Amino acid sequence: MNFSEYPGFQLSDIDLIxxxxxxxxxxxxxxxxxxxxxxxxxxTTTNKELGEVMIQTTKQCWPELKEAIEKMPLQVExx
Numbered sequence: 001m002n003f004s005e006y007p008g009f010q011l012s013d014i015d016l017i018x019x020x021x022x023x024x025x026x027x028x029x030x031x032x033x034x035x036x037x038x039x040x041x042x043x044t045t046t047n048k049e050l051g052e053v054m055i056q057t058t059k060q061c062w063p064e065l066k067e068a069i070e071k072m073p074l075q076v077e078x079x
Contacts, residue, residue: 016062018055021077024048033072040065 022030030053031043041057057065069076 014058014060016057016059018057018062018066018078019046020053020055020079022051022053022074024051026074027051027053030069030072030074030076033074034065034069037065037068040068 027043027045027048031045034041034043034055040061041055044054044056046052046054055065055069066078
């Protein structure tokens with residue numbers, strides 16, 4: 001996709017980064033479960049000791065991804 005064809009378009013209009021906290025023992029499971037959802041997002045650990053992660057997604061995918069994460073057998077604190 002050539003973004004120069006869309007005047008005023010910025011990637012920041014679609015990209016979304018959500019910060020979250022989870023028990024450090026559950027980080028790997030969260031990564032695997034989100035990875036299994038395919039196109040909805042990517043989880044990156046930002047501070048393993050504190051259980052801090054970053055979820056990279058888009059504004060369009062976030063509602064579906066958030067709902068899926070909330071249904072997972074994990075305690076995830078967004079914010």
